[in-house]
Amino acid sequence: MEDHHKKMQSDSCDPDRPTHPGTFPTCEAGKSDHQPAERSVDFPVSVVLPAGGTGERTGLQTPKQFCLFMGRPLISYTIQAFERVSWIQSIVVVVAREHMDLMTDIVQQFQHTKVRVVPGGSTRHRSIYNGVLALGEEGRPVVDKLKVVLIHDAVRPFVEEDFLYKIAMAAKEQGAAGAIRPLVSTVIATTSEGYLDHSLERAKYRASEMPQGFTYDVIYQAYQKCSESDFEFGTECLHLVLQYCGTNAKLIQGPPTLWKVTYKRDLAAAESIIKDTLSRSACAITGGSAQAVTLAGALQKAVGALNMELAVIPDLTGENGRYLLKDWNFIQVSVNRSCLSEVEALLTDLEAAKQALLHPLVVILVLLSGSDELSVSGRAVEPEAIMDLASAAKLRNILLYGIQLHQSKDTQRWERSVSRVAEITSALIRDRSPALVGQLLQA
């Protein structure tokens, strides 16, 4: 759960980190438009997400798939990673019977559209099998309709379209495919007395990860034929299709971010990655004033050095409306004028775009003042006015912060101020601290 997490520092330019659950970064400021290449898949692809476990190893009461990250359960991030892939048709989420209502509420609240929820079983294999059976019930002949099934643990939210594509294509061709990673530690066998029996040559072995893909028939047959012992103790779908269908899975090395949230520390790491990925890009709205454009340009450079992409636009009309539909953060740059009405308009636009339903959005008002006093249509801006606006926005899951800086003719002083604005901006966007909402910080 949120309050169980400790914040972790993270490298913001690690090529193995996703830009968002579902996509991967370019690490070049200004180029991460989060648009995976268009893929063409000419066969139906469905997904089973087993989410019926209890998460015992986290030591928490709440199963890890339902733990909240910025107000949104982990399972919703995983679903989104699949739902945003245009060539994936349907997703079956398998949960314990007692969590069916909770899961249905999550689907509704976070507006998932491709999802069906079905009850799970007492082991992971039983849950997956229920999901596979549910796909088979979807109507028309199975072989035509459900050519490839992707199976992915609900607690591995950082999967990208590129990799799903590779697995789906290989599954179609080979009947089965799965993600692998190099082993981190050497695997050893122990004697019953707790001594070393033998050790495996690490270079020859790989860790089996998720996602895995199968043609429907292959995974269905494997589950039809496997034993009670497989259902009870088995941990590997690829093994079942080899043993019961003679299908040798194609193995594809995946990125390290495919790792499975298993322990409590993994929840903190997942939260850190999610925050990191939501903090990569911001959009500065200038209103077109020359001073605001100059400041936004200087900010663009300064935040670029902090690995954040900053798009500078005059307003959100026309084509620019697309910024409202993605995971952008917003900076309203205002110069000595009716800045609060500009922010109010921005908040209204954001509310209409409904992005704040998914996670808290950040809006930062950057006030450039030429004199000692800020003014709105000639009157000083009251910090209380920003606080009131921020309190109302917070109820709509929008976090509004203010930063004030003074115009200076002294170049060095000016550059120092701009770079402080960049640092504060980056920290506010990264941390999304509720405690600082409505504050007018000085740069």
Ligand SMILES: Nc1ccn([C@@H]2O[C@H](COP(=O)(O)OP(=O)(O)OP(=O)(O)O)[C@@H](O)[C@H]2O)c(=O)n1
């Ligand atoms: N009866 C089960 C057991 C597990 N899973 C799912 O299988 C995935 C991977 O399993 P694991 O990490 O072992 O999850 P848990 O069983 O919940 O964890 P633990 O073993 O710590 O209890 C998870 O998404 C989990 O919800 C499932 O659908 N049904």
Ligand SMILES: O=C(CO)[C@H](O)[C@H](O)COP(=O)(O)O
């Ligand atoms: O990697 C996997 C399959 O290859 C599974 O995620 C893994 O087997 C799940 O197992 P467990 O429930 O023991 O964590």
